[in-house]
Amino acid sequence: MFEYQLKKSARRKTVAIKVHNQQVTVYAPSYIAKKQIDSWLLEKKTWVDAQLLKQLTVVDCKQYPFETKKICIYSEQVNVQFEQGHYSGVKPQLAGLLITVSKRVKHQQLKYQKLLEEYLKEQLTAYIEMRLTYFCTQMNEALPRNLNIAIYKRKWGSCNSKRDLTFNLHLIGAPQHIIDYVIVHELAHLRHLNHSKAFWQRVEIFYPDHKSASQWLKINGMSLQWGF
Ligand SMILES: [Zn+2]
Structure with a gap:
């Protein structure tokens, strides 16, 4: 399983994942238990891994030798x-x-x-x-x-x-x-x-x-x- 940051909100009705800058953030309604989120995320693992890999390539290329x-x-x-x-x-x-x-x-x-x-x-x-x-x-x-x-x-x-x-x-x-x-x-x-x-x-x-x-x-x- 991957690491992620959990952001709960009382106003949210659905669970969503965002992958940005090698960071996974999960937005969830406040009533959902972490266990439930984890089992849901397990199903999404392939997609999240693909996103992380895609971003890794881009991040790598932005580093050396691309500074001025x-x-x-x-x-x-x-x-x-x-x-x-x-x-x-x-x-x-x-x-x-x-x-x-x-x-x-x-x-x-x-x-x-x-x-x-x-x-x-x-x-x-x-x-x-x-x-x-x-x-x-x-x-x-x-x-x-x-x-x-x-x-x-x-x-x-x-x-x-x-x-x-x-x-x-x-x-x-x-x-x-x-x-x-x-x-x-x-x-x-x-x-x-x-x-x-x-x-x-x-x-x-x-x-x-x-x-x-x-x-x-x-x-x-x-x-x-x-x-x-
Ligand atoms: Zn010569």
Whole structure:
């Protein structure tokens, strides 16, 4: 049998159960004996258990990691708030980002993570696309075949002989001039698929301050990685 709080009232004519916040409350007319209530509740046990289980899932999901967290977008701290609602989506607000996950979604945490990643990916893609166009013109380079965004543990970007460029999603936390360095670095790889002297000379022409940018990434790189 489950625990419950009994609320008797002289005005009540019927017995009722309410399950809220993991609490079971039984409302009963004052003349009914506790024994009677208990045997009635026994019949309702399956229903009450189902309600408790349903609420447990929701309560669990509201806890970690759903308190406000801070992430970095282009070197600025942004508050990310979570709420449950009737739909799923991300809304930029004055105070940061509001992530709404529909109550109907089963894996609340996964959905929350996915929504945040998709939003950041969109932001980073838009920025990189714009800068790729600019630097390709500067470097007299045709646009890459594909632009991908992925989560890497140990590198900021990559480039292959098919002219596919991939950038690390965690770059979204870096200042834009640092992202520019990674773009120039990868574009220079289109002609030199190595880190030869010729490669670095090409980087230097289009991003003269590459040493301090690369140093910045070495020092701050770890702090750009977020976890859930
Ligand atoms: Zn490289």
